[in-house]
Amino acid sequence: MPRVLAQESSAAPREDGKGGSRRSSWGMLVTAGVGGTLVALYAVVTPFVTPALRRVCLPFVPATAAQIQNVLKMLENRSGSLVDIGSGDGRIVIAAAKKGFKAVGYELNPWLVWYSRYRAWRDGVHQNTKFYISDLWKVSFSRYTNVVVFGVPQMMPQLEKKLEEELECDARIIACRFPFPCWIPDRTIGDGIDTVWAYDLKHDLKHPGCETKSLEITPETES
Numbered sequence: 001m002p003r004v005l006a007q008e009s010s011a012a013p014r015e016d017g018k019g020g021s022r023r024s025s026w027g028m029l030v031t032a033g034v035g036g037t038l039v040a041l042y043a044v045v046t047p048f049v050t051p052a053l054r055r056v057c058l059p060f061v062p063a064t065a066a067q068i069q070n071v072l073k074m075l076e077n078r079s080g081s082l083v084d085i086g087s088g089d090g091r092i093v094i095a096a097a098k099k100g101f102k103a104v105g106y107e108l109n110p111w112l113v114w115y116s117r118y119r120a121w122r123d124g125v126h127q128n129t130k131f132y133i134s135d136l137w138k139v140s141f142s143r144y145t146n147v148v149v150f151g152v153p154q155m156m157p158q159l160e161k162k163l164e165e166e167l168e169c170d171a172r173i174i175a176c177r178f179p180f181p182c183w184i185p186d187r188t189i190g191d192g193i194d195t196v197w198a199y200d201l202k203h204d205l206k207h208p209g210c211e212t213k214s215l216e217i218t219p220e221t222e223s
Contacts, residue, residue: 063176066190071196075174081144082096094123141162156175174197
């Protein structure tokens with residue numbers, strides 16, 4: 001009897017050891033799974049909230065439904081090509097495409113561009129939309145007649161000069177959230193963060209005394 005008891009008592013720790021080893025393995029697997037999930041989530045989410053443009057801090061802030069509707073109102077009776085500068089998740093581009101525009105978005109954040117392409121495909125307008133991964137300061141917008149901008153105050157003066165130099169005289173620029181510093185808007189819609197300003201280059205856009213580079217007028221434009 002003592003011998004049997006001794007054998008049983010000596011076997012018990014070995015069983016506990018196996019159980020503890022199994023529990024430890026499961027714990028490591030769970031920890032690894034949770035850690036992997038967090039890393040993957042960080043990799044996906046971080047590009048959505050980091051600055052989308054290099055020269056200024058421009059985090060991704062989705063356009064509101066009211067902003068989109070106000071932009072579409074500014075596009076009424078307009079035609080031609082459209083570009084959204086800093087297109088984010090593609091909401092403006094997709095909404096414009098549904099109204100018949102050939103719409104293009106430029107966005108530095110690759111995750112947002114891929115997501116925009118997916119949304120355009122999901123909404124059935126992928127044939128009328130294009131999204132490019134690009135820094136806006138390295139792109140010429142000369143071929144577009146409708147330009148939508150979601151900017152921040154510190155980028156607007158330089159962007160104002162860039163658009164003046166590149167766009168044709170029949171172009172319309174639509175600014176959301178923040179107006180251009182020296183241009184006089186032809187029309188304003190909305191309140192607060194949903195305010196939208198429309199500027200037509202065929203008009204004299206300048207505030208008196210503004211020191212920005214003027215649009216170079218060609219003979220065709222003067223006539």
